[in-house]
Amino acid sequence: MPVSLTIPSQRSAAESEPGEDKGWFFSADVRLRTEYLAHSFRLLAPQQDHLQFSRSQLGLRYQASSWSAEFEVQDSRAWGDKTLSPIGTDDVNTLETINAKFRKTWQVNSSSAVSLTAGRMTLDYGSRRLLARNNFRNTSNAFQGVHLRRTSANATTDLFYTMPLQRRPDALDRDSLRGNEFKLDKAGRGERFWGASYDYQYPKANSTLAAYVFRSQLSEQGSRPVADRKLWTLGSRLSWRRAGLDMEAEAAYQWGESLAGILAPKADLLDHRAWFTHIHLGIDLGSDVNFSVAYDHATGDRDPFDGRNERFDRLYGARAFELGPSGIFGAAIRSNIRSPQLRLSWQATQRQTWLLSHRWLSLDSSRDFFVTGFRRDTTGVSGDDIGRQWELRWRWKPADSPYSLELGAAYLDKGAYFKGEGGAPLNPPNVDNTEYVFAQLNWRY
Template structure:
């Protein structure tokens, strides 16, 4: 009841704040005196948002030292307000993400609960015809979220209950042909609360700007180099250091990669590929006693090809392969770091589930997608799971066998998803399930839980306004 009362109070506070903003915006636009004289146009205020309710549960836990069965109910509210003076814009967004019923020994973490948080607050200004006709250059400063490419390394992914955000600046250049180049310099923001009690109690605690960490880089994309094929590239730099009361792995990483894509279309083959290398230095742990900086030699590859059949339901059948390096006997540190990326699009549901991701992974698979109608879409996928290095932790499971005696086979993951628009652009329902048939590694590694195969399911209801 305490969490419910807090939710009600926070929503009333959000509504009150928005009314104040609305009143201020209208107060700035004064009626013209008679006879009318030219007056500068007042700002246009727009408000939009969403409320998502989710129920999910897992049984047959794959993580060590966590409850075998967990049920979790979450409520995520987003309200965004924008004051638009044409090329000058002020944008703010509030996030209220709460969870209930998970228990004290669950896998729920700070990325699942973040109450009454100003997720975005930034100013942007757009210039036109900077280099060529109909191009634009937009400068953004403040707190914001980001998404690049297929979301594997930097993402604002909708499946999660919260989103990574950053404080800093960003410059975006776009041409008439939709080619683009983005430069950014930021401090990542640490989500709070991050203690088990604070998360369980839905404690209201403002996030912390991580001034000890700098994240910056460039991301570019050519929209069409021929045959509707887009090509992009990026370089990201992450540099972190310890500060009082906050220990890090002192990662100093440079990640550079290339991607290409031909979007799905009826009666057409589509392709997607992305590869990245990671270099720099890092420590194995964030322990105070760990002072050894190791050279980093890591990377990942994603390859996917599909075909869309121009028949009823327009089914698309695709095959894919993922590789992400793990840390082995080599003196260099070899485990790939997926930075601030998302996992849902490629690797299955996250939140209580999410065993698979871009770390110590070898995984081929197939996926089938279909749209029986404009308001209904279906998806199913199956993938095999192996370790790139048998002595490292497998993906995001926290299961490890340092001797390598448990082999490389982690199992097979199957997932399905059904989405239905109940009221177009307003109300949507989604249900999904995933099954992890554990292989030898996830059943015989020294710290693997003896809990049988993992079963996960969820149901969402999303209202947009």
Template sequence: MRLRYEVIDGQPRVGFNRRDDLVNLRTNILAEYRWTHWRAAVELYDSRVWAEDAGTPVTTNEVNALEPVQAYVAADFDSAFGKGSKLTLTAGRMMLNLGSRRLVAADDYRNTTNSYTGLRADISARGGWKATLIYMLPQVRLPDDNASLRDARVQLDRESFDLVLWGGQISRAKAIGPATVEISYFHLGERDAPGRPTRDRSLDTFGGRIIAEPRAGKFDVEVEALYQTGSMNASTAANAPSQQVAASFLHADAGYTFAIPWKPRLSIEYDRASGDRPGGKFGRFDTLFGMRRAELAPAGLYNAIGRTNLSTPGIRIEATPSKRLDWFAGYRAMWAAAAEDSFSTTGVRDASRLSGSFAGYQLEARVRYWLIAERLRFEFDGLLLAKGRMLRDAPNAQPGRWTRYGSFNLTAAF
């Protein structure tokens, strides 16, 4: 069970309370049965909020009551592709965390999670080769109307062939020195369903990634590049014209872990996700079902910085002083990759470009401490955003020069 109290002053997102607070509670129960090389699992999530009002951003990111997010069977087959190989097949409803988790993830900071129904195959072979293949129907979280969400009404999430995700990734460890090389491809197909108009996305996302994991006394590096093509409608209207898509994303970071007991790691990083510019193809990058907290910023009441129309260099330091305590702090400057498009996930936009592209500086930190080892953990997340011209002067920008956000969390495990 995780209980969270979060508060924000100077909300940067359009259409919500400038000052707000919210109480979140997420309870999850997992039951798993194992027998030789077979296993079956069912996991229930119950996500609710309190203390909201009409201007509080309450969506299916915050509320999803009594939902079986996982109900699957899986089996392991040794030597399926020769000596030293292994094949794992999983079928049913499941959560997914693939690769860097920038495209397919089960978000943990958010009060609700992503769930998928379908088939998954994991393959490992000699020589450090691994592959994951999926064919999934992503869950549409229900209910999604305002009144039902605020009442935490129970309605099973829906999967259908109106929303399909398939593809996979293949990697090889120590392909370049100590670094792992990974390539990936995912296709998202979306179409209108009764009572649910969409932009009919048909997106192909191609990716390549190189990563050398952090090690004490060593430098580490990660570079991931994604290119997105396909088509989508200009709006959800039935007669909306179709647009061709050409979007991209780049992440790069380099760090060093000091060989001392605290294991501090200092890193520099850069993220760029394309935005939409006038004429030609649609250029706003779609992160599909990716996470944001691990790299960019908290979700919840803040939820302003996502992997779209963003250019941001940053610096981060993280450390683990003991088995009970870990922390990190990060600082980044942020610009819109396309000044005429809305900045990241704030909804703030100046089509005239007169407000420029600089969005501001963000300073954030997190501290986690096990009050009772493996049983009760405290977490604090704090963030300060100094708004740049775009977030201050755009025609629909929220008033104020600063955003302050904090969340206090207690997680109990039984």
């Protein structure tokens, strides 16, 4: 029986496309990471934090000619946290099945096929900004449902209907999280996520045009720390690359009903109208060096007392690949943000890559939450200047080796929002700039 020794970077550990080698495929991925943070931007946090994380994945798949079955387990743990350390279900999810699915494929003609996947699964779509299998984050989004895909020579159509898995223990059971205790995840009866997308490639223009619509419904009766929502998200994305230039533009509009926050009364659903946009333009400078400029904008709630919510909901997307490391850092998020960026990436050797990024961070609405900081000044007198974020990463992967090493650092030069110059009692001063470093080692089989 053949054995697969490679793992697709944005797919599950054992997953591959129909038509590849038949038989049994086994894979494993173990990652260890240490993170250090000083002078947090959060309202409540230790002065210094030093945590260790582990993530282990084991995958098994059987591939036949027109069907496949896959099973994958992921174990995510954290150690060394303090009372106010910002750990939660993004960091800890012990011994959980994230893929247990069956897929059947029908060949329509020589250039077209239809596949149906059912069971528990991880999902990636497009830019991964709104729907992703998480990579840098220590745990992964997973769903239970069905996924129908049709592929042709230049187009891909997706339809899916799922119940997102609730990672347990939840954030309210902090003692269990800190103890890395096991509790089986479940699909919430009050939570649904479904949608459709269409992606078309223009080979002659070396470009892709996509459109998508997502529906997110969340209505929990228990004590889980989430805010109810009933949202539609309609978006489009254009990417293009030619002669050393690359461009991407994406925008999405969101409407429906949502709560202002997790502490709001369940009956106080607000009219929800929000949007986000991303634009990116890069140029190859030669010698495997790329320079790019980008701009990210996600709306915030303009007035906390007007009966509307204009804060963009980021759904189930990933952010570390674009907005900076998450983990115990994670200053930037696609909600209530305006952020230009300059980015330089280069491949120093076949085994080493570097990334240097600088972002300006500001709130779209000074009266709404600085989401990752758990801060809100409803008067707006603190202003919107979060500061300037620097990021540096280095990756090294020896040839023909299962090991890889990554080192990174981030620095938040805090802006006027943290200075207390407006005298806002709801936003206490926190002027020391935030420093963050991490180191991680991967082993893949």
